Amino acid sequence: MTDTAPLARRRDPDRKEKILAAAAELVAQRGYHAVSMADIGARVGISGAAVYRHFDNKATLLLALFDRSLDRLLSDESEIVDRRDDIPDALRTLIERQVDFVVDEREFARVYYREVEHLQPDDQVRLRRKQRQYVEKWVHVVRELDPSLDESAARVLVHATIGAIQSALVHNVGMPDDRLKAMLRRAACAVVGLPGSVH
Incomplete structure (x- = not known):
């Protein structure tokens, strides 16, 4: 049958x-x-x-997106830092990755900075913890580049460098993406005191 x-x-x-x-x-x-x-x-x-x-709802989906994005940045960062003996090159690559994220995914990045404050407090704490992990690896690389910096000074430089890149989120100059990326990389390298040209 x-x-x-x-x-x-x-x-x-x-x-x-x-x-x-x-x-x-x-x-x-x-x-x-x-x-x-x-x-x-x-x-x-x-x-x-x-x-x-x-x-459950759009907010939980948004939270999952934030987690996904931060986890990807952390994974890329670990690969960049762990596999490069050339500290200036590692820092340039970190800058390039951050620039690519901000420019290529600018609308999503804007959503993150606007909406993260509306998440549940526990979720905000968890995401902030991931952000701190991301920043701390930059701090380590910056101190390797300039051992005279203490942690506080290095952290100020890192936040200023990332802030220079993220400035593209608060204005739209109508510039082609490739030119915008080049200018953001140049500005970030200048803030952190990285000599030489970027890729």
């Missing part, structure tokens, strides 16, 4: 990651408040209701 019972639907094991990727893309294009769960589902090929099976 042939079994004619319908086959159980298989859940896509990568669906959650696809939802996050779609959300990041849509937020970058339209802004956080203009994107609905239905929009995100449609981009993945599922209903908005199906998105809720993975995320």
